Amino acid sequence: MLLFSRQGKLRLQKWYTATAERDKKKMVRELMQIVLARKPKMCSFLEWRDLKIVYKRYASLYFCCAIEEQDNELITLEVIHRFVELLDKYFGSVCELDIIFNFEKAYFILDEFLMGGEIQDTSKKSVLKAIEQADLLQEEDESPRSVLEEMGLA
């Protein structure tokens, strides 16, 4: 699963198969090139190497999944949509900036939703509940810090 902007900046990448770093970079570059070159009305599926690519654009951000031959394209498209819904619900009308500044949160949400490339839970509530619980935990163990200390470290 890749998220990248219209300018070709990678915002999030998640790999569900073991791939060497060099190959990852190459694949990302290649995919971004292919997908960004496509026109708005074109279909969301394309064949690439021995995989199928399913992508969708939301505002300035492309969501892109590579699936195997026997996987279902339409349901993958809905996976993307559900992920966007999750982000949207969590951040409150999500925009690219949210994902840039809170990339770790975006990762956590994706992890709650997909695991090893398979859907873990399709219910918005249960995914977000898990994230909220995590957030609560975070607040508990975060002791207040002085602003100065923060700045000193920055």
Add this chain to the structure above:
Amino acid sequence: MPAVSKGDGMRGLAVFISDIRNCKSKEAEVKRINKELANIRSKFKGDKALDGYSKKKYVCKLLFIFLLGHDIDFGHMEAVNLLSSNKYTEKQIGYLFISVLVNSNSDLISLINNGIKNDLASRNPTFMNLALHCIANVGSREMAEAFASQIPSILVAGDTMDSVKQSAALCLLRLNRTSPDLVPMGEWTARVVHLLNDQHLGVVTAATSLITTLAQKSPEDFRTSISLAVARLSRIVTSASIDLQDYTYYFVAAPWLSVKLLRLLQCYPPPEDAALRSRLTESIALIIHHDSEPTLLVRACNQLGQFLQHRETNLRYLALESMCTLASSEFSHEAVKTHIDTVINALKTERDVSVRQRAVDLLYAMCDRSNSKQIVAEMLSYLENADYSIREEIVLKVAILAEKYAVDYTWYVDTILNLIRIAGDHVSEEVWYRVIQIVINQDDVQGYAAKTVFEALQAPACHENLLKVGGYILGEFGNLIAGDPRSSPLVQFNLLHSKFHLCSVPTRALLLSAYIKFINLFPEVKPTIQDVLRSDSQLRNADVELQQRAIEYLRLSCIASTDILATVLEEMPPFPERESSILAKLKKKKGPGKVPDMDEARWNVNGNTEHSENTEPTNKSSPPSLVADLLPTNRPRPASYSPTILSAGNMAPSHPFTDLLNMNSSPAAGASLLVDVLSDLSSPAPAPTTGPGPTDVCEEHFSRFVCKNNGVIFENQLLQIGLKSEYRQNLGRIYVFYGNKTSSQFLSFSSSVTSSDTLKTHILPLLRLLLTDLSLNVHTMPVDPTVEGGAQLQQILNIECLSDFSDTPVLNVEFRYGGTLQNIAVKLPVMLNKFFQPTEMTSEDFFQRWKQLGVPQQEVQTIFKAQHPMDTDVTNAKILGFGVALLSEVDPNPANFVGAGVIHTKNTQVGCLLRLEPNPQAEMYRLTLRTSRESVSQRLCDLLSEQF
């Protein structure tokens, strides 16, 4: 819920991200990042121990920098330390860093594993989830080894929380994919199936994925899942959307789960349940999978037909794709055909090339005799504007359809010539080879073909491929149209020659051959052509091939009598029937199984099937480019155009291969003349001693047989010896054909096999040859066997390899011709590599074995200069012909060739791994062989290194 208010405590990180975003240029950004990296590095190295929070923040910054596309080479240790923190967020960031940045073979794995182990044992569901996620994300073998046994018990334990169950199920699925051997089935499998009944739909979703994968591997163990899945499906379908609460997605009840359940059911033979048709695309896939219910197929087809006109591009794409599958089922083929106009329309109007590509695929799949003309015409007209990326494929498809459904061959010839005119650049060699094969094999179309190419060549600019076809066909059949003054011999010649200077070398070579054929066909143009051949631009051409052809043809035309010319330049014999090389090419292009199996049975040019007995058994060693062997394009010697080829062509099909397949049955006992070479030591040796001065052992063609099994091994003015061989494990059988090329008898014809003199004692115990004479009755074997003029004699040699060997047996032939005793000795191409059995293995296995064969004596390496053009396909074919399996995707460098095989001898088996690394710049190869025996490695290396 605005995120910033929620525990987003890492202000330093936010400041850093803003800084980066405010950078005006790439340089400024890099500078800022380097500064930050230096800062973090010093913090990590500093004397003062960092608290968990700072570590977390810095690790997070590193992650961000990594996402920007920079390499991160430190911080892993700190991330691993975070795992042992008992603060959730620190742990979480630690895991995130590891899952994004640590690849599976990191040396930190044992530390990471330790962290995971603690978390799995913690009984804290949040921590357990993090740990399970990490295992699933990294998925390395070490992790699988450490945890594979533990996860099933977490999954089925009664007191596990739902969310942990979900993670455990998917984690197990991941491990099952990466290291299936480490996830043994067990008592837990039965309990996993019952997760389909779980209250929690999330658990069901995760479990269904796992069960589907497991059921694909061992359907029997999961048979009980059918009824559970069906029950679950019907509950979903019949439930009011409200019941499923949050699992309803845009008014559809649990779509993902439904699709997964349907997928699961596809692992099993058809159940009949109305509820199964609930989700359209997946259901159609299911119906196609079952392929048994004609009415359903037709309904599915009509449904897809509606999709074809849907507004949504995605649906149109999928509809075209699914219809392609439907078209190949006999029940729905007709139904699909009714949509032909829509599909053709799609081809013309779709704006997306990938959709158009699907339309082409579908047209190809739905084509049959009734609509072939329409479809081919549409494809041709589309081809004029088609995207470059799919042109070649369309060309191949048109060529195949045109041939397959040709009612009369004039239409076929027209279509292909059109094809060359429209998309000449995309017409591959195979296509025009095929036209020529067909024209040569079909008497009735030859005149028409000659006329048509002649007319096509009139165009001021014509494609070189057209010129090739034209040159070849006029060279063979120009006489059929020479009666018309508009296409008199001289006109034909001038037409071809006017384009000669614009062509590439191979085409010019072909044209020269056409010219010499003209000399035979039309004696009146002989002086003109001789002048052309004699000109400096030919005789002194910088290209060796052209120069040689010009010189040889010129000499031939000057010295040979009309009779000899007529014999040498005789019309080409019909090609043996074989699978169309174009189809093979299309299959290769699409990958196996991708070409819809319209009619996988062999289809012949003649449309008859009787020939199929004559076709060779599928032989791994026969290279796919046989056509290339037969047609004189790039062949190094022009001679291949005439005598050798003629006789090779005549000989091959005339001998039915009867019992190639029961190799193991002993040769008919009575009919064997035992020439166990062991006995030759004592008995009067046939050839070398008695003959009037032994001839030299001929090994001219020997090296050609290293990578192939059939062909001509020897030829002189009198005799031609052809071989066909078949090997299985340590046994082999060679069919030897002796052809008398003269018109008079050979008397006292006899043959025997010995080892070559030097190594006699060595080779004999190693290789046992049994010579069986087929065509002569052994019981009454005449003292003076004769071979009539023009006749052929055949013999069978049975071979058993006892141990590894490096010497070569020699075939001695003796006969009387015109009163003189002829003595011929030929090296028989029985080499060690013939006893290879190819072995497929994975990359992992390969390198493991490679390492095991690490003793210096086991490896032989040589670096040598390429003797032939470095063509990947040719090299592939040669390596396959050598007998090993060609392993793709083993070597990290895709340009290298890697092979594996086992040599079978009677006493032992020797595994062999080889690797060939081409260096196109230097035109060199490096060949490395590893086997368990030094002598084997050396011998194989010697044999193979002469082939490239």
